[in-house]
Amino acid sequence: MMAKLDFFPVVLPFEYDFTISRHSKRVQPLLIVAYTQDGITGYGETAENAYYQVHIHELVSFLKSMQEEIEQARFSDPDIWWAQLKQAMAARSVKNPHLVHFALCAIDMALWDWYARKHQKPLYRFWCDEPMPRPCTDYTIGIDQPSVMLEKMKAHPWPVYKIKVGTQEDMQILTTLREHTRARMRIDANAGWDFAQLNRYYPLCKQLQIECIEQPLPADADAQLAGFSADPALPLIADESCVTEHDVMPCARYFQGINIKLTKCGGITPALRMIRQARSLGLKVMLGSMNESIVGTSAAAHLLPLVDEADLDGPLLLKAEIARGIHYGNGEIFYANMPGSGVELLPALEEFLVHDSIS
Secondary structure (H helix, E strand, O other): OOOEEEEEEEEEEEEEEEEOOOOEEEEEEEEEEEEEEOOEEEEEEEEOEOOOOEOHHHHHHHHHHOHHHHHHOOOOOHHHHHHHHHHHHHOOOOOOHHHHHHHHHHHHHHHHHHHHHHOOOEHHHHOOOOOOOOOOEOEEEOOOOHHHHHHHHHHOOOOEEEEEOOOOOHHHHHHHHHOOOOOEEEEEOOOOOOHHHHHHHHHHHHHOOEEEEEOOOOHHHHHHHHHOOOOOOOOEEEOOOOOOHHHHHHHOOOOOEEEEEHHHHOOHHHHHHHHHHHHHOOOEEEEEOOOOOHHHHHHHHOOHHHOOEEOOOHHHHEOOOOEEOOEEEOOEEEOOOOOEOOOEEOHHHHHHEOHHHOO
């Protein structure tokens, strides 16, 4: 029986405006993909992202252009199917290579979920026997006035926070927040600093017991970090500098860790390779997200036993609940007691569908 692909483009509202060093947004467009074969359905997800110039209507159009080819294929081994899909998508001569990886993520994730459900196993069982131990996820506090950021923190007690920075008040913000919490804190500049700021801010970050600094400089300025001596207690983590698996080796020259995001690297299959490569290079591994819903976050969470840190708070930042899957408790992520990723779509999904994207 031929497989069937279904597309569910949605726009989900944030609880608070999501503000980082380069933009602010109130909603997150996402694309959920369902792959059904032999009476089994697997779910995947990818995200719109302006920085990578990938938009939901383009993703829908691109994947619909390949729908018949994907539906007629017979998938078996994950490494083989990812390579086949990558080759087929690359052959479409897409101008933006990020579009290929974002689209790959949705299909690869849906196929993994389908594959695991077919074998009646939770996803994590394909790379580890037990899902423990696994790191707690952080909760992100977006850029705002220091008093507003403090109120957000008080409204959401959490054991570890990611604080967005990249303003002229960064050190005031961090000092104010540290005065009111003993929780673990990491910061993310989203490429919003220059090298002089990094040198100036780094000692104070150590005093404030910040546990890592994510992407301090623009990705094209990585070479400036060659002479920077980071303390092991305050490592630099690559994000915008580490997009796909080909970026892991170069990042090892300048960073002490990488943030792997399934949407930007192309899904679970390459993420597994990136984790192995990072380990071989002595890099710390953070598992990140691009504000995906429970659908994509549930799949990503099954990689947690393999990594050091988690930044999987997308569903916590979004107001809408469109699926069941993982659930949270004081930083911990708990898996659904089901095969695959454990995702089940809810009727509320219909409320957030963008119908003109699937016509």
